[in-house]
Amino acid sequence: MDGTQTPDKSETDIWSEAGTTRVPFQVYQDADIYAQELKRIFYGSSWNYVGLECEIPEPGDYRRNFIGEREVLMIRKDDGGLSVVENRCAHRGAQLCQALSGNAGSAIMCPYHQWTYTLDGELTGMPFKRGINGKGGLNPDFDMKAHGLVTLRVESLNGVVFASFDHDVPELKEYLGPDMVKYFTRIFNGRGLRVVGYERQVIDCNWKLQMENLKDPYHAGILHLFLISFGLFRLDQESKCLVDDSKGHSVLMTAKGTEEGKEDTGGVRIAAPDFSLTDHELIQPRLEFPDNVTLSIQTLFPSIIIQAQCNTLATRQVIPKGPGSHELVWTFFGFEDDDDEMKDLRLRQANLMGSAGYVTLDDAEALEFSQVGLSGSPAGEAAVLEIGGTDCESNDHLVTESLIRGFYMRYRDIMGHGKAGA
Ligand SMILES: [Fe+2]
Numbered sequence: 001m002d003g004t005q006t007p008d009k010s011e012t013d014i015w016s017e018a019g020t021t022r023v024p025f026q027v028y029q030d031a032d033i034y035a036q037e038l039k040r041i042f043y044g045s046s047w048n049y050v051g052l053e054c055e056i057p058e059p060g061d062y063r064r065n066f067i068g069e070r071e072v073l074m075i076r077k078d079d080g081g082l083s084v085v086e087n088r089c090a091h092r093g094a095q096l097c098q099a100l101s102g103n104a105g106s107a108i109m110c111p112y113h114q115w116t117y118t119l120d121g122e123l124t125g126m127p128f129k130r131g132i133n134g135k136g137g138l139n140p141d142f143d144m145k146a147h148g149l150v151t152l153r154v155e156s157l158n159g160v161v162f163a164s165f166d167h168d169v170p171e172l173k174e175y176l177g178p179d180m181v182k183y184f185t186r187i188f189n190g191r192g193l194r195v196v197g198y199e200r201q202v203i204d205c206n207w208k209l210q211m212e213n214l215k216d217p218y219h220a221g222i223l224h225l226f227l228i229s230f231g232l233f234r235l236d237q238e239s240k241c242l243v244d245d246s247k248g249h250s251v252l253m254t255a256k257g258t259e260e261g262k263e264d265t266g267g268v269r270i271a272a273p274d275f276s277l278t279d280h281e282l283i284q285p286r287l288e289f290p291d292n293v294t295l296s297i298q299t300l301f302p303s304i305i306i307q308a309q310c311n312t313l314a315t316r317q318v319i320p321k322g323p324g325s326h327e328l329v330w331t332f333f334g335f336e337d338d339d340d341e342m343k344d345l346r347l348r349q350a351n352l353m354g355s356a357g358y359v360t361l362d363d364a365e366a367l368e369f370s371q372v373g374l375s376g377s378p379a380g381e382a383a384v385l386e387i388g389g390t391d392c393e394s395n396d397h398l399v400t401e402s403l404i405r406g407f408y409m410r411y412r413d414i415m416g417h418g419k420a421g422a
Contacts, residue, residue: 014379020408021390022382025374028206033415034323040414041302042068042320045169047155047162047176049304049317050074050084052333054159054193055101060119062108063101066319066327067163072152073097074161077119078106084163085121086150089113096149108149121149157181158188160315176300177244183251183298186289187308192336196346199330201355203364205371207303207320208411210328213363214297214305214316215403217241217252218387223366226358229275230283232256232310233295235398242394243403248301248410250403256285256294281348285310288342299403301410309359311342312349324371328364330354 014024014033027033042048048067055063056076063074064087071087073096087096089110096110096117107124108117115126123144131137152163155172162172173181203210213219221228221235228234239254277283285294288311298306305316313334319327330353334346352359374383385408388400392409395402 015412016382018382019390020392020405020412021385023385023404023408024379024382025377026379028209028371028374029323029376031323034206034320036415038068038320040416041411043070043165044414045164045166046302047164047169047172047300048302049300049315050154050161050163052159052193052195052315052331053082053156053161054333054336055195055331056082058103060103060105061101062097062104064097064099065317067152067165068320070165071095072163073108074154074163075104075108075119082154082156082161083120084152084154084161085117086152088150089115090117090123090147090149091115091126117149121151123147123149158185158190159193160184160188176249177246179242179244180249180251180298180300183242183296184300184306186291186296187298187306187313193333194336194338196332196334196350198332199354200327201330201364202321202325202327203367204325205367206323207318207326208407209367209370210318210326211299211303211305211407212404213367214299214307215250215252215407216401217254217398217403218401219366221398223362224359225362226352230277232283232352232359237398239398240394240396241398241400241403243392243406246301246410247392247406249299250406251296251298252398252403253293253296254398255292279348281345282351283310283349285349286342286345299407301407307353309352310349311345312353313346314350314353324375328355 014026016022050065050072051063051074056074059076059078061076065072065074072084073087075083075085077083089096089112091110091113094110094112096108097104108119113126116124118124128137152165153167153169154161154163157172169175176184220233224233233254237254237256241250241252243250294310296308303318307314307316312332314330314332317329319329321327332350334343351357354360385401385405388395388402392402392406
């Protein structure tokens with residue numbers, strides 16, 4: 001990250017004395033701010049999710065992904081290690097791999113002029129390097145070593161792969177911190193992973209609104225009538241919201257109540273009382289982790305969510321697509337040693353989530369309402385974030401926006417907006 005750069009005008013003066021309790025609507029729609037976010041956050045000192053190791057088991061296997069708007073390839077090397085390189089030829093900038101995933105064999109070759117790279121991104125050769133009959137080709141002093149692919153730093157934690165454009169970024173575990181590692185390894189506990197399925201959807205709202213949504217337990221007990229009606233999630237359940245020391249990461253958890261139908265809905269209307277589910281397995285979790293938590297949502301800065309709702313487990317990656325849109329990529333996963341009953345549950349309960357999920361369908365619509373509503377708002381107008389007070393601390397209830405305030409505290413640190421007003 002370039003810490004010496006003087007912030008643009010667009011980066012200053014937009015936050016009021018109210019600090020993170022007022023998020024300026026400009027940060028969701030201003031192109032200059034968006035460009036700075038890409039540079040400082042996604043291409044800066046952050047660890048970004050790029051996939052699961054189980055997606056690339058064999059040497060030469062690759063999976064294409066994005067960090068910010070830059071395309072990267074997560075690759076399994078011949079020695080079993082991992083590399084992450086930018087999916088752009090060092091010659092003329094062509095996209096190297098077009099398929100979402102595949103096997104590159106022992107080398108990556110550009111389809112345009114066949115410049116060829118090792119699985120680590122080193123340039124090894126190209127056609128007509130010495131020309132023909134001594135004419136043409138590359139000058140003999142052309143430095144092959146200086147023209148490899150852009151390589152990223154890569155780390156894997158129990159099968160989950162992260163990469164960073166900053167080779168000096170702190171180690172992944174340090175970046176996450178001990179509290180977040182504890183909840184991360186509650187799910188990713190070292191057991192072999194398997195992919196259950198994928199979903200991808202484009203949602204026309206700023207990427208930060210998606211992150212806010214998963215840090216917003218307040219909405220979940222109001223917007224999601226499916227959850228409320230069938231007792232899966234209500235705001236009075238035993239719960240915990242944990243914000244890490246950096247304030248950018250968080251996890252929220254609830255334990256399913258035992259007395260369904262007796263929860264305090266806080267005046268929220270529920271579906272008609274005579275509504276019932278034909279398939280109760282849809283909402284019956286089989287406890288699989290060493291606690292009674294039936295919903296946990298971990299959000300890691302900047303843009304990855306780890307969801308465990310009943311037995312549907314997924315990573316949700318938020319890929320920015322300009323200030324007003326993003327792609328949400330769901331990777332549903334389970335464990336290699338899942339028994340047949342668990343395999344069935346993971347598929348059945350996956351209906352709760354995803355682009356057409358009984359629950360998350362609501363989110364995509366509400367988030368687009370947000371972007372439409374705030375678009376064109378004059379400078380000075382801001383979102384009000386005072387539910388649960390004004391701080392960014394952990395707590396044992398769900399009627400709070402403290403996780404979102406924490407996200408913006410971290411965001412402001414990185415964007416050069418300072419900490420004023422907390
Ligand atoms: Fe939601």
